[in-house]
Amino acid sequence: xxxxxxxxRINNNLKNQMFTPPNFAAHSALHKITKIMAxxxxxxxxxxxxxxxxxxxxxxxxxxxxxxxxxxxxNDETLILAFxxxxxxxxxxxxxxxxxxxxxxxIGSIIIADKILNxxxxxxxxxxxASGLKKEQLIQIETxxxxxxxxxxFVSEENFxxxxxxVQDY
Numbered sequence: 001x002x003x004x005x006x007x008x009r010i011n012n013n014l015k016n017q018m019f020t021p022p023n024f025a026a027h028s029a030l031h032k033i034t035k036i037m038a039x040x041x042x043x044x045x046x047x048x049x050x051x052x053x054x055x056x057x058x059x060x061x062x063x064x065x066x067x068x069x070x071x072x073x074x075n076d077e078t079l080i081l082a083f084x085x086x087x088x089x090x091x092x093x094x095x096x097x098x099x100x101x102x103x104x105x106x107i108g109s110i111i112i113a114d115k116i117l118n119x120x121x122x123x124x125x126x127x128x129x130a131s132g133l134k135k136e137q138l139i140q141i142e143t144x145x146x147x148x149x150x151x152x153x154f155v156s157e158e159n160f161x162x163x164x165x166x167v168q169d170y
Contacts, residue, residue, distance in 0.1 A: 029076035032167045033083050034066055037106075040097045065103050068130035072122065074110065077164075081113035082106065084155060084163045085145065092148050107131040108141035116153055 086109045090097055097105060107127055114121040128135050146153075 029079040078113045080164050082109040085109035108145045
């Protein structure tokens with residue numbers, strides 16, 4: 001009974017925070033990552049953690065950014081690698097993913113993952129349209145993340161597969 005009431009309270013908090021996860025194909029990596037992000041937002045709200053790191057924020061709702069990313073037709077490997085980078089960046093900066101920083105963290109990580117995995121990465125203008133961020137902000141985020149990761153973008157096959165499995169099993 002307590003768990004049910006707690007889940008309802010958390011779901012109401014999510015609705016109040018204006019994050020409504022978009023509907024994607026249930027098997028897609030973007031769907032799984034959206035579910036993981038929703039859970040992280042729940043925990044963040046419950047813990048009331050203050051962040052001292054400023055990551056550029058978008059004026060657009062995260063759900064719209066996620067829908068725009070879905071339309072961009074990013075492959076699962078790019079999304080999984082991007083979310084791996086989100087995890088590494090938040091650990092290094094000692095911050096939590098939340099509604100305020102999620103667009104910047106996700107878009108910046110996707111830009112980096114896209115450049116690593118694709119010979120013809122998407123034009124920054126597409127990310128600008130997807131995120132609602134300015135071109136200068138996107139470049140700033142990408143540079144900041146690369147510096148945060150000490151330009152060490154190597155991910156072993158084993159680490160990638162472990163992370164891929166964790167996301168797919170969520």
